[in-house]
Amino acid sequence: MPWEKQFNVDEALGKxxxxxxxxGYEATSMQDLVDCMGINRGSLYATFGDKRSLFVQALRRYDAIHRHDWAAAISRSRSPRQAIVGIFEDAIAVVLNTGxxxxxxLVNTALELSPHDDEVSRIVEHSFSEMETFFSGKIEAGQAIGEIPDTVDPTETSRALLSxxxxLRVLARSRPEEALLRSIAHQADAMIA
Amino acid sequence: MPWEKQFNVDEALGKxxxxxxxxGYEATSMQDLVDCMGINRGSLYATFGDKRSLFVQALRRYDAIHRHDWAAAISRSRSPRQAIVGIFEDAIAVVLNTGxxxxxxLVNTALELSPHDDEVSRIVEHSFSEMETFFSGKIEAGQAIGEIPDTVDPTETSRALLSxxxxLRVLARSRPEEALLRSIAHQADAMIA
DNA sequence: AAGGATCTTGAACGTTCGTTCCATACTCGG
DNA sequence: CCGAGTATGGAACGAACGTTCAAGATCCTT
Known part of the structure; x- marks a missing residue:
């Protein structure tokens, strides 16, 4: 009978x-992964398959934690309009706090791999589409309770909020200045006011 | 005395x-470059230096043509407000027409290289900063001729337009759907109306 | 206690990477 | 018309790439 793995699969995938x-995908070598995951090459291939397969699993995991679960958590504790604003504020807080x-x-991958990899493209598209639905759903819910004006078009506005x-995510990676990021969050709020 | 190059340097750099x-940078090999530029390895290194140096030259060239010259051309033929809208519309037209x-x-590079390369980061930051200035300048000019309401804050709005x-550029690469892109351009217009 | 199944380990595979180098082709001033 | 000097073409470099494999270590079942 099998011998249990000596490492935590979820933990390694997280690394x-x-x-x-x-x-990014190309700039991360298998040697880098072996080092940072703390497991052996053989174990890596036996558990996760090749590099691309490992990446897809990591991407799905990211989507589950940093998009799905995150949106769900924010929905639980805030009103529709505050949920939308909160998504922007939280993203900014992470940049400013962690540096x-x-x-x-997902955004990084949308540029690096989406144009050349169909499976990856589908994951990214689905995630973006869900973000759009999150925004439009919140707008409609906010309008239902009178928190967001009826003059706001849920479809058009949700797409603009997604963009x-x-x-914001691109600028957070390339030009992480507080004033710049805050202006963007402020304008997002203005769109639904 | 020297023998003139048998290839056009500008043309090769364009390729x-x-x-x-x-x-992207990592996924483009020197072999790819030798093939698509139509020149020999030796000539490539003698003329452009190493891979990173070639990339920086290509990036500067892109910025000159597709940001600086483009903004100047649009400024020449349109009113301030129409120049802002035109930037968005032109970007969409390229996606839809060329497929x-x-x-x-610049956006692709902001994600792939900016966090890890200072010189590249400075080029991208400068370009983004100029885009922001383009937007705020157009807003002020539009306000001066009564084309854009004075209630629009040039600083805040230009940052939101940049974002x-x-x-839009990210979505154009990962999810090039006309309705989605048009909604974004429409909301950009609404911001200055 | 022994056998078998699975995980671990690290060496090794062939390929491709970015880069260098040298013999050859060529132009132009003397 | 010849020699100085640059561009060209392609072979070759060592390093790093992603991937595979065989031998040893470990635990469970019988």
């Missing part, structure tokens, strides 16, 4: 996710 | 720019 997040320039793995949010 | 634009998913080399524009 891989961080590496891809920080350096990291990792941005968002604004993606822009 | 390199296209390659980096389409596939390419290259996005914008919106960057988001």
């Amino acid at each position: 891989a996710m961080e590496a891809f997040w920080a350096h 990291t320039r990792k941005g968002c793995l 604004l949010f993606i822009g | 390199a720019m296209e390659a980096f634009w389409a596939h 390419t998913r290259k996005g914008c080399l 919106l524009f960057i988001g």
Whole structure:
């Protein structure tokens, strides 16, 4: 009968996710992954398959934690309008508090791999689409309770908020200045006021 | 005395720019560049230096043509407000007409290299900063001739437009759907109406 | 206690990477 | 018309790439 793995699979995948997040797909070598995941080459291939397969698993995990779970958590504790604003504010807070320039793995991947990899493209598209739905759903819910004006078009505005949010993530990685980021969050709020 | 080069340096650099634009820095090999530039390895190194140096030259060239010259051309033929809208519309037109998913080399680079390369980061920051200045300048000019309401804050709005524009470029590369892109341009217009 | 199944380990694979170098082709001033 | 000097073409470099594999270590079942 099998011998249990000596490492935590989820934990190792989390380390891989961080590496891809920080350096991108191409710039992260298998040696980098072996080092940062703390497991052996053989174990890595036996558990996660090849590099691309590992990346896809890391990307799905990122989407689950940093998009799905995050949106769900914010929905639980805030009103519709405050949930929208909160998404922007939280993203900014991470940049300012941690000082990291990792941005968002999904956005990074949208540029690096989406144009050339169909499976990856589908994951990114689905995630972006869900973000859009999150925004439009919140707008409609906010309008239902009178928190957001009826003059706001849920479809058009949710797409603009998605674009604004993606822009924020790009700038957070390339030009992480507080005033700049805050202006963007402020304008997002103005769109639904 | 020297023997003149048998290839056009500007033309070759243009080909390199296209390659980096389409596939990114890491995913473009020197062999790819030798093939697409149509010149020999030796000539390539003698003329442009190493890979990173070639990339920086290609990036500067991209910035000159697709940001500086483009903004200048649009400023010449349109009113301030129409210049802002035109930037968004032109970007969309390129996606829809050519069907390419290259996005914008500066935005692609902001994610792939900016966090890890200071010189590249400075080029990208300068370019983004100039875009911001373009927007705020147009807003003020539009306000001066009564084309844009005085209630619009030039500083805040120009930053939001920059973020919106960057988001558009990301989506153009990962999810090039006409309705989505048009909504973003429409909301950009609404910001200055 | 022994056998078998799985995980671990690290060396090794062939390929591709970015880069260098040299013999050859060529132009132009003397 | 010849020699100085640059561009060209392609072979070759060592390093790093992603991937595979065989041998040893470990635990569970019988």
